[in-house]
Amino acid sequence: MSRKAMSRKALITSAITAIIVVAAGVFAALGGGSGEMPAPVCRAASSGGGSGAAPGGVAGGDAKVKVAVSILPQAYFVERIGGERVSVLVMVPPGASPHTYEPTASQMRELARAQMYVRVHVDFEEAWMPRIAAANKNMLVVDSTSGIELSSDKDPHVWLSPRLVRIQAEHIYEGLAKIDPDGRKVYERNEEAFLRELDALDEEISTILAPVRGGRFMVLHPAWGYFARDYGLEEVPIEVEGKEPSARELAALVEAAKADRVRVIFVQPQMNPRTAEVLAQQIGARVVTLDPLARDWPANLRAAARAIAEALGASGGGTAHKARP
Structure with a gap:
């Protein structure tokens, strides 16, 4: 050669x-x-125009502000205010319970790239927050419940009250404006629009539930207390302090349900409905699912209001089950 x-x-x-x-x-x-591909993380799903994301913001995924939240309804709030400027990491995936969930290793790695975490004080946060904060010391942690007067049992389900979501929205806006000052005007416009939507939703739900005001509705897990308080209702939970009732407590619930002529017991998909089913069989009631963690937050609250109103006799010629003195 x-x-x-x-x-x-x-x-x-x-x-x-x-x-x-x-x-x-x-x-x-x-x-x-x-020897393995990067593990996936649970992100808030987007469905185009139906996702509820507000207009305006940064183009391109790499430029977006990364915000982590605990549950799906919070993702809706962040996207309404952040619009196209944000991408959202949801820690508790659909079907899982925020009371018992444990983050995956891939989620903890993803937190290292988040710029903000929005707290709502669900149980898993209380156990994991030190490790979540340690995963990214530069991440801004926003307590969305600050300024909200919680119930005596420290019920964390404040996201089911449109009136309390107004307070959460303000905290989210302030957090986003702090970590992304260039987007402040966008966030301000989006928050104002979101607050108007909250007022409209609140008025709509008030109208739906007005005929049954003063009524009592039975649930397996006490998730709807703030919602009930807002609209003049009373939630009657089967669980006692997060635990299934004893035989004596279950017998008392049966008598109370019969006295209130309960025809529907509400359960949620994240929890075992067996106790509710047993009680329903004893009083001749139906078991109906209400999801406190649904992704389409406003549609879910409207559906919940209609289901509760129907259960209390607002349709079909029945009468509301009024609270007993």
Whole structure:
């Protein structure tokens, strides 16, 4: 082989080696070096125009402000205010309970890239918040319940009250404006629009529930206390301090349900409905699902209001089950 040909062959070999080295580096960065692809994280789903995201913001995924939240309804609030400027990491996936959930390793890694975490004081937060904060010391932690007077049992379900969500929205706006000052005007416009929507939703629910004001409705898990308080209702839970009732307590519930002519017991998909089903069989009631963690938050509250109104006799010629003195 000629000297010229040998030189050309050496150049080709060097080029191929360089390409292999670069490719190996890219593969390792994507997780190939450990033999596995990067683990997925649970993100708030987007469905185009139906996602509720407000207009205006940053174009391109890399430029978005990364915000972590505990539950799906919070993702809705953040997206209404943040619009296209934010991307949201949801810690508790659909179907899981925020009372018992434990974050995955991939979620904890993803938190290292978040710029803000919005708290709502569900049980898993109380157990995991020190580790969540330690995962990213530069992450702004926003307590969305600050300024809200919680019930005596420290019920965390404040997101089910449109009136209390107004307070949460203000905290979210302030947090976003702090970490992304360039987007302040966008966040301000979006928050104002969101607050108007909350007022309209509150008025709509008040109208739906007005005929049954003063009524009592039975639930498995006490998630709807703030909602009930807002609209002049009383929630009667089967669980006692988060625990299933004893035989004596269950017998008392049966008598109370019969006295109130309860025909519907509400359960939620994150919890075992067995106790509610047993009680329903004893009093001849139906078991109906209300989801306190549904992604489409405003539609879910409207549906809940209609279901409660129907259960209390607002349709079909029945009478509301009024609170007993």
